[in-house]
Amino acid sequence: xxxxxxxxxxxxxxxxxxxxxxxxxxxxxxxxxxxxxxxxxxxxxxxxxxxxxxxxxxxxxxxxxxxxxxxxxxxxxxxxxxxxxxxxxxxxxxxxxxxxxxxxxxxxxxxxxxxxxxxxxxxxxxxxxxxxxxxxxxxxxxxxxxxxxxxxxxxxxxxxxxxxxxxxxxxxxxxxxxxxxxxxxxxxxxxxxxxxxxxxxxxxxxxxxxxxxxxxxxxxxxxxxxxxxxxxxxxxxxxxxxxxxxxxxxxxxxxxxxxxxxxxxxxxxxxxxxxxxxxxxxxxxxxxxxxxxxxxxxxxxxxxxxxxx
Ligand code: GLN
Numbered sequence: 159x160x161x162x163x164x165x166x167x168x169x170x171x172x173x174x175x176x177x178x179x180x181x182x183x184x185x186x187x188x189x190x191x192x193x194x195x196x197x198x199x200x201x202x203x204x205x206x207x208x209x210x211x212x213x214x215x216x217x218x219x220x221x222x223x224x225x226x227x228x229x230x231x232x233x234x235x236x237x238x239x240x241x242x243x244x245x246x247x248x249x250x251x252x253x254x255x256x257x258x259x260x261x262x263x264x265x266x267x268x269x270x271x272x273x274x275x276x277x278x279x280x281x282x283x284x285x286x287x288x289x290x291x292x293x294x295x296x297x298x299x300x301x302x303x304x305x306x307x308x309x310x311x312x313x314x315x316x317x318x319x320x321x322x323x324x325x326x327x328x329x330x331x332x333x334x335x336x337x338x339x340x341x342x343x344x345x346x347x348x349x350x351x352x353x354x355x356x357x358x359x360x361x362x363x364x365x366x367x368x369x370x371x372x373x374x375x376x377x378x379x380x381x382x383x384x385x386x387x388x389x390x391x392x393x394x395x396x397x398x399x400x401x402x403x404x405x406x407x408x409x410x411x412x413x414x415x416x417x418x419x420x421x422x423x424x425x426x427x428x429x430x431x432x433x434x435x436x437x438x439x440x441x442x443x444x445x446x447x448x449x450x451x452x453x454x455x456x457x458x459x460x461x462x463x464x465x466x467x
Contacts, residue, residue: 164461164462164463164464166206166208166214166433166462167214168214168216170458170461170462171204171206171214171215171216172216173461174204174216174454174457174458174461175202175204175216175217175454177453177454177457178202178450178453178454178457181439181441181449181450181453182200182201182202182439182441182450183199183200183441183450184441184449184450185440185441185442185443185448185449185450186441186442187199187423187440187441187442188226188421188422188423188440188442188446190324190421191317191320191321191323191324192320193224193314193316193317193320193321194224194317194320194421194422197223197224197422197423197440198440199440199441201217201218201221201223201423201438201439201440202217202218202437202438202439202450202454203215203216203217203218203219203220203221203223203361203362203436203437203438203439204216204217204219204362204435204436204437204438204454205219205361205362205363205365205366205435205436205437206366206433206434206435207363207366207367207369207370207433207434207436208432208433209370209373209374209431209432209433211367211370211379213363213366213367215362215363218361218362218438219361219362219363219436219438220361220362220363221361221362221438222311222359222360222361222364223359223360223361223422223423223424223438223440224314224317224356224357224358224359224420224422225356225358225359225360225365225420225422225424226356226420226421226422226424227258227275227277227280227356227418227419227420227421228360228365228418228419228420228422228424228425228426229280229298229355229356229358229420230274230275230279230280230283230418231275231369231372231393231397231401231418231426232298232301232302232368232369233280233283233284233287233294233298233355234274234275234279234280234283234393234396235371235372235384235385235393236287236297236298236301236384237283237286237287237290238385238389238393239384239385239389240286240287240290240291241286241290245282245283245286248270248282248286248340249270249271249273249274249279249282249283250267250270250271250272250273250279251273251274251392251395251396251399251400252272252273252399252400253272253273253399253400253406254272254273254276254400254403254404255404256272256276256404257403257404257446258275258276258277258403258446259276259277259327259328259331260276261278261327261330261331261334264278264331264334264335265334268338269334269335269336269337269338269339269340270338270340271335272400273396273399273400274396274400275396275397275400275401275403275418276400276403277327277328277331277352278331278334278335280352280355281328281331281332281335281341281348281349281352282335282340282341284348284351284352284355285341285342285343285348287351288342288343288347288348288351289342289343293351294351294355295313295351295354295355295358298355298358299311299312299313299358301368302358302360302364302368304378304379304380305367305368305369305370305371305378305379306360306363306364306365306367306368307367307379308364308367311358311359311360311364312358312359313354313355313357313358313359314357314358314359315357317356317357317359318353318354318356318357321353321356321357322349322350322353325349325353328349328352328353329345329349332345332348332349333345356420362424362436362437362438363436365424365426365434365436366426366434366435366436367379367434369426369428369434369436370434371384371385371390372390372393372394372397372416372428372430372434373428373429373430373431373432373433373434375387375390375391375431376389376390394416394428394430395416397416397417397418397428398410398415398416398417398466401416401417401418401419402417402418402419402425402445402447403419403445403446403447404445405443405444405445405446405447405452408445409447409452410466412452412455412456412459413427413452413455413456413459413465414459414465414466414467415427415428415429415435415455415459415464415465415466416428416430417455419446419447419448419451421442421446422438422440423438423439423440423441423442423448423451424436424437424438424448424451425437425438425447425448425451425452425455427455429464432464433464435455435458437450437451437454437455438451439451439454
């Protein structure tokens, strides 16, 4: 990774906020469940946490929002930590170039999802976590609470219930995976834990703090190790090529950092060794990535030189 020595301060984040203001409220808010359609489309938050836990933030950076697919990074980190290596036999690390909830490649790839960050891959991750912990979402919640030092982080039950009532496509993915023998637990249990993890409500501040193991070469906030440096590199690399769905090429072109987005409008981006950035604004582009969020990361990358390139 190549980046200059730019440092973050409050005035930099305020400049970025001003720069992207015209884009806030543009794009389309996820409306596949009523609980998500009801969010404030004009919300915008940006937080940057240093590796040692100093946080800068602007806008709604302390407002919890639905993490949705951002949960996939934390869940996969935990799954890797509990069984290094073998999970890569059950899920790949190639970009999909298809929608995050597509069934197309799963049949061609005989039930092995392309990567952990499409829904199919996240279902396999949840399955692995269930086998190892007995309570996948409980383990995930305990992890993010500890890393963000925020015991109030919890599942938004209304979002989880609404998501569970409308999960035909995720159920279809789970059944297809199971038909190839790549799911060990009861399908209903896997779906329950998957929708609950998507429905975790966290703020930009929480997410930036919780992601620090990604910039600390696998070392947790409290000093213990979650992942080896090699596994952390693999996780960042997988984010880099798979984290922004079919918009991953455009994101590399505009920003060039490992990142993961969610349909709640959040994006977590990693400046390896240095900072975790989390930006949130609910209006999405056609790939499901936050319009103002991507623009803010592009502006931040331009202002600081942070990029792999
Ligand atoms: N809950 C969403 C789903 O299962 C998460 C997808 C996303 O954030 N891209 O489809």
